[in-house]
Amino acid sequence: MNSIVRCPVCQQSLSEQGKAWHCENNHHYDVAKQGYCNLLLANQKGSATPGDDANMLQSRHVFLSAGHYQPVSGAINRLITKHCSTLRQILDLGCGEGYYLSALKQQLNNPDAHYYGTDISKQALKLAARHHKSINWFVAAAKNQPFLDHQLDLILNIFAPADWHEIQRILKPEGHVLLAVAGSNHLQSLRELIYESVNAHQPERFIEKFAAAFELIESTDCQFTLQLADNESIRSLLHMTPYFWQAGEQCRQSIEDLQSFSTPVNVRLYLLKLTNSQSD
Ligand SMILES: C[S@@+](CC[C@H](N)C(=O)[O-])C[C@H]1O[C@@H](n2cnc3c(N)ncnc32)[C@H](O)[C@@H]1O
Numbered sequence: 081m082n083s084i085v086r087c088p089v090c091q092q093s094l095s096e097q098g099k100a101w102h103c104e105n106n107h108h109y110d111v112a113k114q115g116y117c118n119l120l121l122a123n124q125k126g127s128a129t130p131g132d133d134a135n136m137l138q139s140r141h142v143f144l145s146a147g148h149y150q151p152v153s154g155a156i157n158r159l160i161t162k163h164c165s166t167l168r169q170i171l172d173l174g175c176g177e178g179y180y181l182s183a184l185k186q187q188l189n190n191p192d193a194h195y196y197g198t199d200i201s202k203q204a205l206k207l208a209a210r211h212h213k214s215i216n217w218f219v220a221a222a223k224n225q226p227f228l229d230h231q232l233d234l235i236l237n238i239f240a241p242a243d244w245h246e247i248q249r250i251l252k253p254e255g256h257v258l259l260a261v262a263g264s265n266h267l268q269s270l271r272e273l274i275y276e277s278v279n280a281h282q283p284e285r286f287i288e289k290f291a292a293a294f295e296l297i298e299s300t301d302c303q304f305t306l307q308l309a310d311n312e313s314i315r316s317l318l319h320m321t322p323y324f325w326q327a328g329e330q331c332r333q334s335i336e337d338l339q340s341f342s343t344p345v346n347v348r349l350y351l352l353k354l355t356n357s358q359s360d
């Protein structure tokens with residue numbers, strides 16, 4: 081079977097041979113020693129080190145590995161197994177350090193399925209590839225995904241930027257998207273420690289953008305109280321969120337000194353099906 085991975089320069093199919101991906105026009109992309117491959121062209125980067133940095137990613141890795149968001153991963157996997165059959169080509173777009181994709185792979189336990197994770201942060205793929213082998217990890221931007229047209233059965237997009245035209249281009253007709261976004265009071269207690277006034281998140285606004293091309297199959301809220309009883313988990317939670325950058329030095333320190341902390345977690349999950357694969 082031909083690979084569905086696309087050369088970012090000439091848009092032809094890429095195949096993996098040894099420790100590199102290459103196309104028929106002799107464009108080569110080496111697989112790094114950790115196991116990921118960089119398909120992000122210099123003119124697509126936007127900044128020297130785009131995406132989440134090493135500290136954020138390592139903190140998220142510590143936090144997720146401790147199982148604190150296992151209910152979110154479980155709810156994602158349930159929604160997918162309930163509605164999606166014969167999944168062969170699965171992508172996690174904005175995959176970070178790979179927690180959700182590797183959990184789904186384990187749950188589906190399907191040796192015929194191919195798994196891909198993409199993220200604009202090289203640091204993300206370094207971590208992902210080190211911890212989860214047998215998944216193809218690529219550095220790529222949301223708006224330039226390295227896949228041929230209409231090849232993916234399922235795309236996960238979890239707390240990450242999305243480009244709906246690009247998703248429409250790479251999904252198979254009737255392919256699915258699992259979108260996870262912050263619900264109204266997600267991490268409310270953490271936000272209250274950082275901001276003077278806290279606005280409710282508005283998860284609905286995320287699906288307005290793709291109403292025309294997608295059908296909503298099911299949406300569900302995954303809600304629970306996160307109770308953290310150790311300092312490392314509290315520190316990891318703060319450092320893995322963008323709130324870290326908005327908290328002043330004193331505020332950061334007081335959160336990092338906490339020995340216990342609890343906050344609501346509220347994640348809105350949408351499962352959508354592509355109904356119109358022609359872009360405008
Ligand atoms: C909040 S993290 C979520 C990561 C992962 N999905 C998770 O939930 O653990 C957002 C991710 O999006 C990535 N990202 C940011 N801008 C991006 C872009 N333009 N294209 C692709 N990924 C991007 C970041 O590097 C980061 O890993």
Ligand SMILES: [Zn+2]
Pocket residue numbers: 087088089090091092103104105106107
């Ligand atoms: Zn090429």
